[in-house]
Amino acid sequence: MSRARFAEILQRLAATDTEFIVVEMTAGVLHGAPVTTLDLDIVHRRTPGNIARLLRVLSELDAVYRHDARGLRPQESHLMSPGHQLLSTSLVDLDCLGMIGDGLGYEDLQDRTVALTLASGRSIRVLSLPALIETKEQAARPKDLAALPVLRATLEESKRVP
Amino acid sequence: MRTVSSSRPAPADPLLPDIDENGVDRAQIRAMLALSPEERLRKVEEYVAAALEIRQLNEPRSLR
Numbered sequence: 001m002s003r004a005r006f007a008e009i010l011q012r013l014a015a016t017d018t019e020f021i022v023v024e025m026t027a028g029v030l031h032g033a034p035v036t037t038l039d040l041d042i043v044h045r046r047t048p049g050n051i052a053r054l055l056r057v058l059s060e061l062d063a064v065y066r067h068d069a070r071g072l073r074p075q076e077s078h079l080m081s082p083g084h085q086l087l088s089t090s091l092v093d094l095d096c097l098g099m100i101g102d103g104l105g106y107e108d109l110q111d112r113t114v115a116l117t118l119a120s121g122r123s124i125r126v127l128s129l130p131a132l133i134e135t136k137e138q139a140a141r142p143k144d145l146a147a148l149p150v151l152r153a154t155l156e157e158s159k160r161v162p
Numbered sequence: 163m164r165t166v167s168s169s170r171p172a173p174a175d176p177l178l179p180d181i182d183e184n185g186v187d188r189a190q191i192r193a194m195l196a197l198s199p200e201e202r203l204r205k206v207e208e209y210v211a212a213a214l215e216i217r218q219l220n221e222p223r224s225l226r
Contacts, residue, residue, distance in 0.1 A: 003207065003210075003211045004206075004207055004210050004211070005207060006203040006206065006207060007200050007203045007204065007207070010203075026203075026206075029194075029202050029203060029205075029206050030199045030202060030203065032191060032194040032195040032197075032202060033191070033194065034187070034190040034191055034193075034194045036206050036209050036210060037206065038210060116199045118199075118200060119198075119200055126199075149182075149184035149185070149186050150186050150191075153182060153184070153186040153188060153191055154191050154194075154195075157188060157191045157192055157195060158195060161195055
């Protein structure tokens with residue numbers, strides 16, 4: 001991967017009707033937080049049909065496990081699990097998360113998302129800023145706590161935008 | 163859980179630095195909010211690319 005291309009991978013996923021929610025700091029960026037990140041985290045819907053769509057995109061992007069010297073490729077059984085699949089693709093490092101926080105999967109989170117429209121006209125679901133702040137507060141690791149001031153300030157500023 | 167209040171007054175001049183009590187640059191946030199979501203991602207892509215390029219240029223060369 002020569003250059004992280006976040007927008008392109010989101011377009012690719014959306015174009016195949018893959019159901020996923022953008023979480024973590026890329027969600028923060030999409031909401032306007034002036035932060036940076038090196039990977040894209042998504043919570044994907046763990047149904048056979050959706051995982052087949054996700055696997056097609058992952059295959060096109062030569063996805064392999066990031067920390068596996070053998071170049072292991074993700075399989076349906078991996079993506080059906082609630083665990084975290086840390087992948088490297090030709091566009092960006094991609095973390096496919098079965099669940100986040102206190103056992104929250106796609107169905108648990110979908111009511112706490114906002115739909116953002118991409119330039120292609122396709123829309124993606126992104127964890128809402130209040131929900132993102134909540135997940136960071138609950139995780140409460142040093143890296144989560146460090147992100148809170150800028151996320152809270154972004155929420156406050158976004159409420160001023162007419 | 164801490165609640166976010168909107169009681170902070172907006173600055174009179176949007177071009178002046180506006181650092182809040184936590185050290186967060188509010189002007190930077192407003193600049194990001196003025197962009198579309200995809201433009202925000204491009205900003206991150208550009209930043210990461212530039213940072214990685216500098217890192218690569220400064221990686222210690224292996225001795226032969």
